[in-house]
Amino acid sequence: xxxxxxxxxxxxxxxxxxxxxxxxxxxxxxxxxxxxxxxxxxxxxxxxxxxxxxxxxxxxxxxxxxxxxxxxxxxxxxxxxxxxxxxxxxxxxxxxxxxxxxxxxxxxxxxx
Amino acid sequence: xxxxxxxxxxxxxxxxxxxxxxxxxxxxxxxxxxxxxxxxxxxxxxxxxxxxxxxxxxxxxxxxxxxxxxxxxxxxxxxxxxxxxxxxxxxxxxxxxxxxxxxxxxxxxxxxxxx
Numbered sequence: 272x273x274x275x276x277x278x279x280x281x282x283x284x285x286x287x288x289x290x291x292x293x294x295x296x297x298x299x300x301x302x303x304x305x306x307x308x309x310x311x312x313x314x315x316x317x318x319x320x321x322x323x324x325x326x327x328x329x330x331x332x333x334x335x336x337x338x339x340x341x342x343x344x345x346x347x348x349x350x351x352x353x354x355x356x357x358x359x360x361x362x363x364x365x366x367x368x369x370x371x372x373x374x375x376x377x378x379x380x381x382x383x
Numbered sequence: 384x385x386x387x388x389x390x391x392x393x394x395x396x397x398x399x400x401x402x403x404x405x406x407x408x409x410x411x412x413x414x415x416x417x418x419x420x421x422x423x424x425x426x427x428x429x430x431x432x433x434x435x436x437x438x439x440x441x442x443x444x445x446x447x448x449x450x451x452x453x454x455x456x457x458x459x460x461x462x463x464x465x466x467x468x469x470x471x472x473x474x475x476x477x478x479x480x481x482x483x484x485x486x487x488x489x490x491x492x493x494x495x496x497x498x
Binding site for chain 2: 302322372
């Protein structure tokens with residue numbers, strides 16, 4: 272079973288609207304959680320990194336939240352643009368582990 | 384631009400053949416990790432190299448092997464290719480291990496098709 276689950280699998284939004292993506296994880300003990308944006312056929316690009324002591328982190332129109340107690344994170348996209356169309360991947364690292372656990376990603380399509 | 388470069392960008396191999404993929408990490412980064420990403424799925428961790436030593440491995444068979452060189456560049460080698468090895472192979476570099484809070488930078492990947 273994957274240790275990082277993302278929802279929804281995909282969503283379509285109109286340009287200018289907001290959306291929120293969810294990430295639930297079971298990785299323990301927890302070290303940090305990252306959100307990446309991946310355009311089709313390209314490598315992932317880092318959006319945010321949060322450790323267990325951080326509740327929120329922003330990067331422009333992207334805001335990530337973290338609740339380490341419930342092992343949940345969200346990524347909020349504000350005032351979406353066509354260029355936001357991509358897959359958004361949640362990545363979790365354990366504090367005594369050497370690897371990253373990836374979610375399957377949420378595919379966001381922004382339409383004019 | 385992440386400063387991580389991978390080559391080749393695309394290649395086609397025949398089942399049973401061997402392939403070598405290359406990665407140049409961002410300057411100063413001593414950790415390189417490799418991932419396999421099948422179409423429509425998230426990346427899967429293959430292994431990590433820290434200062435030329437493999438110090439972490441995912442659930443991949445021994446025919447997946449790698450090297451890290453003194454300049455921290457890296458290679459991924461896959462022997463006895465199978466059709467299911469067709470995927471995007473991503474290399475990532477960072478300063479320090481993957482469990483650190485440092486940013487991990489990915490390359491654009493190498494698309495491998497096995498026929």
